[in-house]
Amino acid sequence: MTSNKSSDSGLSKFHRLLVDQVRHELTASHQYVAIAAWFDTQDLPQLARVFYEQSLEERDHAMMLVRYLIDRDIDFAFPGVDEIETEFAAPRDLVALALRQEREVSDQFQRLAKVSRDEDDYTGEQFLQWFIQEQVEEIAKMSTLLNVMDRSYGNLFDVENFVARDMPSEDKGSQDAPTTAGPSVS
Numbered sequence: 046m047t048s049n050k051s052s053d054s055g056l057s058k059f060h061r062l063l064v065d066q067v068r069h070e071l072t073a074s075h076q077y078v079a080i081a082a083w084f085d086t087q088d089l090p091q092l093a094r095v096f097y098e099q100s101l102e103e104r105d106h107a108m109m110l111v112r113y114l115i116d117r118d119i120d121f122a123f124p125g126v127d128e129i130e131t132e133f134a135a136p137r138d139l140v141a142l143a144l145r146q147e148r149e150v151s152d153q154f155q156r157l158a159k160v161s162r163d164e165d166d167y168t169g170e171q172f173l174q175w176f177i178q179e180q181v182e183e184i185a186k187m188s189t190l191l192n193v194m195d196r197s198y199g200n201l202f203d204v205e206n207f208v209a210r211d212m213p214s215e216d217k218g219s220q221d222a223p224t225t226a227g228p229s230v231s
């Protein structure tokens with residue numbers, strides 16, 4: 046990575062998409078911290094905790110991709126983040142947004158996998174496997190939370206109880222997770 050690089054035109058399509066993915070993961074991290082702060086403001090500490098933690102996980106995902114790009118000597122420009130949503134009417138909207146976001150990220154990794162194969166980048170393809178598996182878990186988690194919310198019929202204390210009981214803070218990182226650039230925060 047060079048400090049004054051303004052385009053990634055010399056990169057393979059796979060590496061360009063990987064740099065885009067750094068931006069998507071950082072955007073997801075930023076979106077989750079906004080969601081967490083909203084729940085925090087509404088005095089829903091358990092929901093806030095889940096999303097504060099999720100935000101840190103997304104940051105780690107971004108930095109795992111950065112570690113890979115650096116280790117493979119890819120000369121890339123560090124991306125910024127996209128706009129996030131900050132206007133929410135009801136608690137359900139935030140969880141629905143989170144689920145939508147996870148589905149998009151999952152599609153992005155499927156596309157990355159396809160491109161790595163098209164370009165015969167088997168090292169890249171192998172690197173993606175952990176992320177593809179991780180997305181299955183993240184979609185399931187948000188999907189469950191949305192179902193619980195819908196079944197609580199607006200009783201957010203029930204949702205808070207469910208989250209406290211069934212969505213505990215996860216242990217630090219998973220054993221087989223790729224290494225982050227800099228310290229892991231989740």
Ligand SMILES: [Fe+2]
Pocket residue numbers: 070073102103106150
């Ligand atoms: Fe992620």
Ligand SMILES: [Fe+2]
Pocket residue numbers: 073103147150183
């Ligand atoms: Fe995620």
